[in-house]
Amino acid sequence: MPLRRGDILFLHANIGFFGRAEGVTGSHQLCEMFFDALMDRVGNVGTIVVPTFTYSHPRNQVFNPKTTSSEMGIFAEWIRLHPDAKRSTDPNYSVAAIGQEAELLTNEVPENSFGRNCFFERFLSANGTVLNLNLDAGSTFLHFLERENNALYRFDKSFDGFNYSETNQIMKSKSTIYVRYIHEATLPNFENFHNLAKREKKLHCASLGRGAMNLISANNCQAVINSHYSKDPWMLTRASGNKMLQNIFLNDKKKLIDDEEKNA
Numbered sequence: 001m002p003l004r005r006g007d008i009l010f011l012h013a014n015i016g017f018f019g020r021a022e023g024v025t026g027s028h029q030l031c032e033m034f035f036d037a038l039m040d041r042v043g044n045v046g047t048i049v050v051p052t053f054t055y056s057h058p059r060n061q062v063f064n065p066k067t068t069s070s071e072m073g074i075f076a077e078w079i080r081l082h083p084d085a086k087r088s089t090d091p092n093y094s095v096a097a098i099g100q101e102a103e104l105l106t107n108e109v110p111e112n113s114f115g116r117n118c119f120f121e122r123f124l125s126a127n128g129t130v131l132n133l134n135l136d137a138g139s140t141f142l143h144f145l146e147r148e149n150n151a152l153y154r155f156d157k158s159f160d161g162f163n164y165s166e167t168n169q170i171m172k173s174k175s176t177i178y179v180r181y182i183h184e185a186t187l188p189n190f191e192n193f194h195n196l197a198k199r200e201k202k203l204h205c206a207s208l209g210r211g212a213m214n215l216i217s218a219n220n221c222q223a224v225i226n227s228h229y230s231k232d233p234w235m236l237t238r239a240s241g242n243k244m245l246q247n248i249f250l251n252d253k254k255k256l257i258d259d260e261e262k263n264a
Contacts, residue, residue: 002204002215003041008101008128010049012135013075014211031078034133039099047099049123050076051140056091057161057175063091064164070094075133088119091163091175093140095119101126112156112176120144124218134211137203138190141218142236145225147178152233153186153249154178157260181256185239185249192235197224 003009015034016027038048052070056063065087070076079085080096087096088106093113097105105126110117120141130139146154156176163173180186194214197203202220206213228235239245 003038003129003131005041005043006045006100007042008047008049008099008105008123008126009038009042009131010051010095010123010128010139010141011075011131011133012051012139013073013133014135015073015075015133027074028078031075034075035079035082035098038131042099045100047097047101047105048079049095049097049102049105049119049128050079052076052080052087052094052096053092053140054094057159057173058092058177060161062162062164062170063089063094063173065089065094066164070096089163090119091161091173092159092177093119111158111174114144114147114178115156115176118144124222126218128218130214130216130218130221132214135214136190136194137197137214137216137221138188138193138236139221141221142190142193142225143178145222146236149225149229149233151236152253153183153237153239154180155260181249181253181260183249183252183256185234185237185242185245187238188236189238189240190236192232192240193224196228196235197221200224200227 015030051072053072054063054068054070070080080087082098084098085096086102086106088094088109090109090113105119105122114120130141157179158174158176160174162170165171197216202216202224204215232240234240234246
């Protein structure tokens with residue numbers, strides 16, 4: 001894989017699917033092996049970032065950035081617990097990072113998880129690299145690009161909740177996330193994006209064990225979206241190429257909006 005010294009890597013990972021590694025006896029050792037291999041490639045000037053999402057506010061759960069576990073797999077949780085990791089305080093879309101740019105990518109998060117100065121915007125500005133292990137080229141970063149393109153099937157929704165402060169006090173907080181209207185047409189589907197990126201030689205793929213690694217820069221993600229989104233604004237959903245499903249959603253959209261306003 002064309003990883004370089006100094007890269008900022010954002011990983012969605014399912015490392016267990018690779019299969020057994022010689023000499024590795026448990027999940028902790030497996031995570032350590034992958035971490036060491038990646039840090040060896042990006043060096044001490046590189047950075048590894050993982051999603052430690054919790055969706056705490058929509059679930060009416062108190063978020064503590066120091067102790068609230070993520071739901072993003074064993075590797076993300078291993079990074080979160082690493083003594084060198086820094087974690088953002090976003091109660092829904094927090095990330096944990098280790099490396100030279102960890103502080104830059106995690107500090108002073110905005111109220112809107114996908115808005116100005118959010119992690120995803122900083123990641124794009126730094127031309128970070130998405131590295132997916134045993135997943136296609138799609139990532140949460142693509143939802144940020146959907147918002148940049150004013151996706152007709154998503155909208156900002158705010159939630160009130162509670163966070164623990166640095167002094168371990170529970171404080172009221174507000175968080176805004178970019179959600180989809182609940183409808184069959186809006187279900188995410190990144191296969192189309194993966195195939196386009198591969199065809200345009202912007203995606204690097206490699207096999208490992210019984211699994212696969214997919215790598216694409218943030219700038220190339222944006223380039224693929226910008227090239228195709230105007231022609232197919234459904235390209236990241238199940239409704240891509242399905243005019244009937246698109247029309248059903250458009251007919252249902254007013255009711256979906258009304259329902260959201262009633263429940264606000």
